[in-house]
Amino acid sequence: MIADRLASSTLDPDSFRAIAELAYRESGLTLADKKATMIQSRLRHRLRALGLPDFPSYCRFIQSDRGQDEHRHLISALTTNVSHFFRESHHFDTLRDLVAQRLPSLRAGGSLRIWSAGCSNGQEPLSIAMTLLDQAPDMHKLDLRILATDIDPNVVRFARAGIYPERLMNGVPDAMRARYFTVHQDDKAGEPCFAARPELKALIRYNPLNLLKPWPMKSRFDAIFCRNVVIYFDLETQCTLWPRLHQMLHKNGVLFLGHSERIAPPEAFGFRVGEPTTYHPN
Ligand SMILES: C[S@@+](CC[C@H](N)C(=O)[O-])C[C@H]1O[C@@H](n2cnc3c(N)ncnc32)[C@H](O)[C@@H]1O
Known part of the structure; x- marks a missing residue:
């Protein structure tokens, strides 16, 4: 039942504002209105993990004393973590x-x-x-x-x-890969992995x-x-x-x-x- 409601729960403007304010206050992240769909999809799994039916309930939770620990999950879900080896070489x-x-x-x-x-x-x-x-x-x-x-x-x-799975090793020259990494057991998806020495x-x-x-x-x-x-x-x-x-x-x-x-x-x-x-x- 909650799963049904959750699947159709959209991020309403008041919830967007409350989440954006908290993200700004705690981490400096500025979330433009056009990011609403991205936020909605990134936070749905948090609603699911907490058994909450919709975004207004989630906002009440993060604003409550009990919900303080959720702030780090919220920030973690909203940050962009794209990186690669030797970026901007x-x-x-x-x-x-x-x-x-x-x-x-x-x-x-x-x-x-x-x-x-x-x-x-x-x-x-x-x-x-x-x-x-x-x-x-x-x-x-x-x-x-x-x-x-x-x-x-x-x-x-x-x-x-x-x-690191092989797909994240782009950018590491072969000589460095051989010198500074060892082949690690495959990850769950069966992709070869490399471990830093x-x-x-x-x-x-x-x-x-x-x-x-x-x-x-x-x-x-x-x-x-x-x-x-x-x-x-x-x-x-x-x-x-x-x-x-x-x-x-x-x-x-x-x-x-x-x-x-x-x-x-x-x-x-x-x-x-x-x-x-x-x-x-x-
Ligand atoms: C796009 S990654 C950049 C990674 C790396 N510096 C690079 O250039 O490839 C941005 C990182 O900044 C972190 N970040 C965002 N806000 C932060 C804050 N207030 N304090 C510390 N780290 C933050 C994010 O968690 C994320 O991992």
């Missing part, structure tokens, strides 16, 4: 140059810290780790650490496991983190990858993020954004533009 050329410059100081006892902020399923931090390890055979002995965070605990869990994963710490909330990290980073994340935020939210990212960078550090993201104007936030979508603190 020019950023990895810049990273390679940065690491080459830093090698002497690293070998003399220095450290290198990189943050993948909005790491999704983990292709980004693993691409960073492969770029580092490819630079020198002694890399694993140096003080390198990559922090990989995302608001969605489901993708963080996936990223931490580091196992321990030496790659050893460089990365994975943690859930909402960029809109306080950040627990105490030390600064040499590079921050915050790519294809702020595109879902409005300008006001973006403008609150730039100074915080600036503060987390060493003065000779670098911030990478996605191809359609911009800091405008960069000087207003203490940055200057380097390579495309690459920013340096002034």
Whole structure:
């Protein structure tokens, strides 16, 4: 009976507004009216999981004390987690140059810290780790650490496991695939899978983190990858993020954004533009 009602339940304007407001408040996601059909289809499984008949009941639930824990499922269902290995490959050329410059100081006892902020399923931090390890055979002995965070605990869990079906391995050159992955047992659909090798994963710490909330990290980073994340935020939210990212960078550090993201104007936030979508603190 509930299943019948659920199948025909559409997302009414009041429920859309309530969900959009909560998503904005908790995660910065802005949901335009044209996303209503997408939201409806992504949230139907939450209604089913909770045994709720329609969207107004779901909204009453998320607004109640009992429904606070549902907020993370809601955000998880609404975030877009598309990513791939070596996305926007020019950023990895810049990273390679940065690491080459830093090698002497690293070998003399220095450290290198990189943050993948909005790491999704983990292709980004693993691409960073492969770029580092490819630079020198002694890399694993140096003080390198990559922090990989995302608001969605489901993708963080996936990223931490580091196992990818073959269709997600596009972008990893054959030599890197052979060097940094092992063939893993097939997934449930019978597709071959690849597991990141321990030496790659050893460089990365994975943690859930909402960029809109306080950040627990105490030390600064040499590079921050915050790519294809702020595109879902409005300008006001973006403008609150730039100074915080600036503060987390060493003065000779670098911030990478996605191809359609911009800091405008960069000087207003203490940055200057380097390579495309690459920013340096002034
Ligand atoms: C499209 S993916 C980008 C993944 C990767 N950075 C890349 O460029 O391929 C965007 C990621 O941002 C995360 N995200 C969205 N809002 C966030 C927030 N407020 N705090 C942290 N992560 C967030 C989403 O969960 C999603 O995994």
